[in-house]
Amino acid sequence: MNFQIAMLLGQDGVTNGAIYALLALSILLVFTVTRILLIPQGEFVTYGALTMATIQAGQPTALVWLLLGLSVLDCACDLYAAARSSHGFRFPRRIPLKLGYALLMVALIKTLPLAELPMAFQVLLTLCLVVPLGPQIYRLVFQPIASASVLVLLIVSIAVHVTMVGIALLLFGPEGARTRPFSEAGLELGPVTFNSQTLWVIAVSLALIVGLFLFFERSLYGKALRAAAVNRLGARLMGISPTLAGKATFLLATFIGTLSGILIAPITTLYFDSGFVISLKGFVGAIIGGLVSYPLAALGALGVGLIEAFSMFWASTYKEIIVFTLIIPFLLWRSLASRHVEEEE
Amino acid sequence: MNMQVDALKQPQNQVARMLLEVKDLSVAYGKVEALSNASLCVGEGQIVTVIGPNGAGKTTLLSAIMGVLGSRGQVHFDGSLEAVPEVEVLVGRGLGLVPEKRELFASMSVADNLLLGAFQRHRRGDRSHGQTLQEVYELFPRLWERRDQLAATLSGGERQMLAVGRALMAKPKLLMLDEPSLGLAPLITREIFRIIGALRQQGVSILLVEQNARAALRVADYAYVLETGQIAMQGPARQLADDPRVIEAYLGLASKHQEMLAS
Numbered sequence: 001m002n003f004q005i006a007m008l009l010g011q012d013g014v015t016n017g018a019i020y021a022l023l024a025l026s027i028l029l030v031f032t033v034t035r036i037l038l039i040p041q042g043e044f045v046t047y048g049a050l051t052m053a054t055i056q057a058g059q060p061t062a063l064v065w066l067l068l069g070l071s072v073l074d075c076a077c078d079l080y081a082a083a084r085s086s087h088g089f090r091f092p093r094r095i096p097l098k099l100g101y102a103l104l105m106v107a108l109i110k111t112l113p114l115a116e117l118p119m120a121f122q123v124l125l126t127l128c129l130v131v132p133l134g135p136q137i138y139r140l141v142f143q144p145i146a147s148a149s150v151l152v153l154l155i156v157s158i159a160v161h162v163t164m165v166g167i168a169l170l171l172f173g174p175e176g177a178r179t180r181p182f183s184e185a186g187l188e189l190g191p192v193t194f195n196s197q198t199l200w201v202i203a204v205s206l207a208l209i210v211g212l213f214l215f216f217e218r219s220l221y222g223k224a225l226r227a228a229a230v231n232r233l234g235a236r237l238m239g240i241s242p243t244l245a246g247k248a249t250f251l252l253a254t255f256i257g258t259l260s261g262i263l264i265a266p267i268t269t270l271y272f273d274s275g276f277v278i279s280l281k282g283f284v285g286a287i288i289g290g291l292v293s294y295p296l297a298a299l300g301a302l303g304v305g306l307i308e309a310f311s312m313f314w315a316s317t318y319k320e321i322i323v324f325t326l327i328i329p330f331l332l333w334r335s336l337a338s339r340h341v342e343e344e345e
Numbered sequence: 346m347n348m349q350v351d352a353l354k355q356p357q358n359q360v361a362r363m364l365l366e367v368k369d370l371s372v373a374y375g376k377v378e379a380l381s382n383a384s385l386c387v388g389e390g391q392i393v394t395v396i397g398p399n400g401a402g403k404t405t406l407l408s409a410i411m412g413v414l415g416s417r418g419q420v421h422f423d424g425s426l427e428a429v430p431e432v433e434v435l436v437g438r439g440l441g442l443v444p445e446k447r448e449l450f451a452s453m454s455v456a457d458n459l460l461l462g463a464f465q466r467h468r469r470g471d472r473s474h475g476q477t478l479q480e481v482y483e484l485f486p487r488l489w490e491r492r493d494q495l496a497a498t499l500s501g502g503e504r505q506m507l508a509v510g511r512a513l514m515a516k517p518k519l520l521m522l523d524e525p526s527l528g529l530a531p532l533i534t535r536e537i538f539r540i541i542g543a544l545r546q547q548g549v550s551i552l553l554v555e556q557n558a559r560a561a562l563r564v565a566d567y568a569y570v571l572e573t574g575q576i577a578m579q580g581p582a583r584q585l586a587d588d589p590r591v592i593e594a595y596l597g598l599a600s601k602h603q604e605m606l607a608s
């Protein structure tokens with residue numbers, strides 16, 4: 001291996017690692033606030049990428065019907081809750097808003113000249129279509145069982161994952177898709193050329209991580225989410241409802257997942273079922289962070305990306321095996337370390 | 346004498362306006378009923394105390410009123426009936442609870458804990474919590490000194506102060522305190538009770554659960570005695586403090602203890 005190849009592999013590794021880091025952070029966030037291991041996180045990545053590809057192909061994406069369907073179910077749940085409310089029936093004012101939003105999206109998809117839209121607008125449209133799915137899934141699937149055990153939540157989470165993969169096959173078909181890169185020019189630094197999309201991925205990931213940091217450290221709503229993760233009852237007593245916190249974290253996670261999908265779509269061909277392995281690598285990062293530490297999780301995920309890239313060079317057939325075997329020593333170390341903590345208490 | 350006893354049997358907590366009215370509240374853990382048909386009232390501007398032995402159901406009572414625990418019965422707060430009390434709704438309407446276990450945000454700083462106390466106000470567009478924060482720091486100068494420290498590293502007494510301060514940040518109309526003097530040195534206990542008195546001056550009504558019956562009865566206007574999940578006695582606090590049964594069960598030992606300390 002010479003310097004140039006190493007740089008290329010490093011570039012690949014950092015690009016993937018940045019995406020894994022984003023996914024690790026959102027998996028961690030969702031887990032600490034809601035105790036749900038978000039297995040379907042990878043599906044948001046594929047939904048984002050494939051929706052973007054459909055839009056660029058100028059086809060009205062069928063995803064918009066999923067959005068409309070879930071919105072109708074969501075509103076039905078709201079109506080049912082309002083009808084059973086002890087304070088007497090009050091029509092929930094959110095219903096026209098939610099339905100209006102979904103119908104607006106249908107109208108936009110049906111009328112806009114999708115393929116000719118500027119790239120930024122296509123990205124925005126994709127986000128507007130995919131991101132609302134997260135909070136809706138929380139509302140419909142997880143909110144009714146919010147106080148169930150971690151195991152039950154995990155099983156339901158797997159069920160949601162399987163369902164979403166099936167729906168993805170239905171919506172996007174079995175073919176893989178790639179999108180156009182955000183910009184053409186690369187950056188040449190001496191002997192190495194940086195792929196422009198690589199730079200986009202790294203820049204956007206960094207911006208997102210800094211944004212998340214500021215949100216959680218500085219803003220009251222970010223602190224409220226952290227509080228809900230630290231002490232659920234304490235948070236409720238401050239008026240921070242677990243439902244709201246759950247929806248907010250799902251919103252964030254879906255946003256991060258979708259954006260990740262849009263970011264990597266120009267460099268990797270994604271299929272309807274590619275999400276699982278991607279999020280699994282984010283999950284390995286989260287595990288390295290012990291499902292508690294955000295910086296460790298991000299670093300771990302970055303490491304996963306690098307190891308993956310270099311093992312591709314040395315032993316490409318064993319790439320996944322190497323990555324997932326990596327988790328074992330960390331799990332061992334974690335379980336030994338945590339037993340010590342319990343003994344001390 | 347007889348009349349006085351009758352007055353104790355059928356007492357009424359008479360005030361201008363009721364803030365909290367609880368009727369026939371019952372809570373069961375599985376088949377065991379921890380609270381049965383408890384009724385109580387707290388008027389505006391009042392300090393009402395609930396005393397009783399360990400395991401009587403005092404914490405259960407407060408949790409049920411707040412909606413943390415499922416219950417049967419009625420809870421009226423500030424003029425409207427809560428058929429199913431919901432924590433977040435009640436917090437928004439001005440009910441606060443300092444729970445027995447405090448439930449602080451351990452891995453967050455003292456300042457952040459206090460700030461989060463004002464979350465519900467902030468959500469409704471009230472941006473005046475800086476003023477309240479200053480008042481809380483004036484009330485508990487210790488918290489100001491430790492504002493950047495993590496809540497988990499505070500001493501027991503400081504934790505208590507933080508829990509009370511955090512609840513005050515929401516500017517509650519009625520504050521429910523579950524054993525605010527738990528595990529505190531006598532001097533700080535006295536300070537806590539002084540603050541409870543001061544809060545009333547500021548127009549906060551208080552429902553106080555205490556093991557320290559003597560101090561609680563001294564600061565309160567009205568008192569209830571809870572025994573094995575039922576309201577066994579009630580009356581104006583001063584009257585209850587003179588009741589022989591109360592003296593024997595709740596004040597006797599303590600007064601002997603205090604005499605011992607004094608001699």
Ligand SMILES: Nc1ncnc2c1ncn2[C@@H]1O[C@H](COP(=O)(O)OP(=O)(O)OP(=O)(O)O)[C@@H](O)[C@H]1O
Pocket residue numbers: 374379397398399400401402403404405406445
């Ligand atoms: N989660 C629970 N499951 C079963 N029983 C419970 C539960 N919580 C409380 N209890 C029981 O209910 C009874 C009342 O408990 P509670 O905590 O309300 O008492 P308390 O009056 O606050 O006591 P203390 O003065 O010791 O704080 C006790 O007998 C207790 O063991």
Ligand SMILES: [Mg+2]
Pocket residue numbers: 403404405445523
């Ligand atoms: Mg108690």
